[in-house]
Amino acid sequence: MWSTVSNLESDSVHAGREDLRDLGVHVPPIDLSTTYPIHDLSLATQSLDALAEGDADTANPIYARLSNPTVRRFETALAELEGAADAVAFSSGMAVLTACLLAARADGGHVVAVRPLYGGTDHLLTSGLLPLDVTFAEAEGIAAACRPDTSLVILETPANPTLALVDIEDVVRQAGSVPVLVDSTFATPILQRPLEHGARLVVHSATKFLGGHGDLMGGVVATDEEWAHRLRKVRILTGAVLYPLAGYLLHRGLQTLPVRVERAQRSAQLLARRLADHPAVKGVLYPGLAAGDPQRLVGRQMKGPGSMIAFEVEGGYDVAARIVTEVRMLTPAVSLGSVDSLIEHPAGLTHRTVDPEIRRQLGITDGLLRISVGLEAPEDLWSDLNGAIERARNRPNEAPPRHLRSA
Ligand SMILES: Cc1ncc(COP(=O)(O)O)c(C=O)c1O
Known part of the structure; x- marks a missing residue:
């Protein structure tokens, strides 16, 4: 810890x-x-x-x-x-x-x-x-x-x-x-x-x-x-x-920043571990997991891994887009760092203006989602996220919108 x-x-x-x-x-x-x-x-x-x-x-x-x-x-x-x-x-x-x-x-x-x-x-x-x-x-x-x-x-x-x-x-x-x-x-x-x-x-x-x-x-x-x-x-x-x-x-x-950061970080660690074990998740990007901190900067440069998580789902754009429509407690929205948890699709929203080829090189894939973990009970967040992932996997495929289609 x-x-x-x-x-x-x-x-x-x-x-x-x-x-x-x-x-x-x-x-x-x-x-x-x-x-x-x-x-x-x-x-x-x-x-x-x-x-x-x-x-x-x-x-x-x-x-x-x-x-x-x-x-x-x-x-x-x-x-x-x-x-x-x-x-x-x-x-x-x-x-x-x-x-x-x-x-x-x-x-x-x-x-x-x-x-x-x-x-x-x-x-x-x-x-x-x-x-x-x-x-x-x-x-x-x-x-x-x-x-x-x-x-x-x-x-x-x-x-x-x-x-x-x-x-x-x-x-x-x-x-x-x-x-x-x-x-x-x-x-x-x-x-x-x-x-x-x-x-x-x-x-x-x-x-x-x-x-x-x-x-x-x-x-x-x-x-x-x-x-x-x-x-x-x-x-x-x-x-x-x-x-x-x-x-x-x-x-x-x-005044409440240390308390908010510490608490959200604790929940993020739990969510990151569970996501990493999820069969529908291809990979989790989080500095609190060994793969997310190859230079071991957490502890040396950072006091902790924080409360932002990115993860890539199997099924690419279609499943990722469905997950954000299926969450009930997390808010599907850009921005981050709020008391409530937010989930967004970087390739379609925050990083849409970045050249698609550069996005691919940086690992900002069509199946990548970003979560800002807030202050809700971590088990509630997991239940919401896990349920949304399951429902998204079980729905039929839809074609991705034109701006995200692979070349
Ligand atoms: C890392 C980072 N820097 C800068 C900005 C820009 O900040 P603002 O939206 O307050 O102009 C953002 C916005 O999301 C951000 O995530």
């Missing part, structure tokens, strides 16, 4: 709340102001200049696109959990990744990325929307892929949707002076703290585990002061700010 217990549990509850005692309140106030009264122009000008340079804490926030105290509390707390000097929150995970790529451009127009990545991230890199030259490389090939104009190396571990793990320290060593960005959405700071392994930027789609209840969109990056300044400047210019109410909910979500 993996243990996630540490003083992170106390930090999760108390970080970003240091001034509540002086304020005489038990929970943080929510500041929804879009603008702030300016009674002293020269003081306000100083604040404005500092914010424009990327400073975070000024006498006057001036305007909500520049700064917000409620969002700042969440940033402070998240930075503490990641062991970072600072953190910058955005309106979504994609907004964070876009800001990081834009901020990196100052150091060169070339980016190296390790697949698999969330389909949206992959699409952002291949779409040509951003003025970047992108090289996709294996984790072992980073040194060879880096050029003098490489400004960022991007990776996900565990990766969406195959749960592939990447050795962060090894990538950092290969990247040399090039900053390494780790999307740690699947791990959360409870299971993995990439900065301790040499990463420069840790990104989360806060929409997922950090919020934890499927009711907000957000993104956050934990990093050093220099990068935090750069990213705040991008945020001011692009306007992809986190709504303060979401900032409040995220700050609250952090």
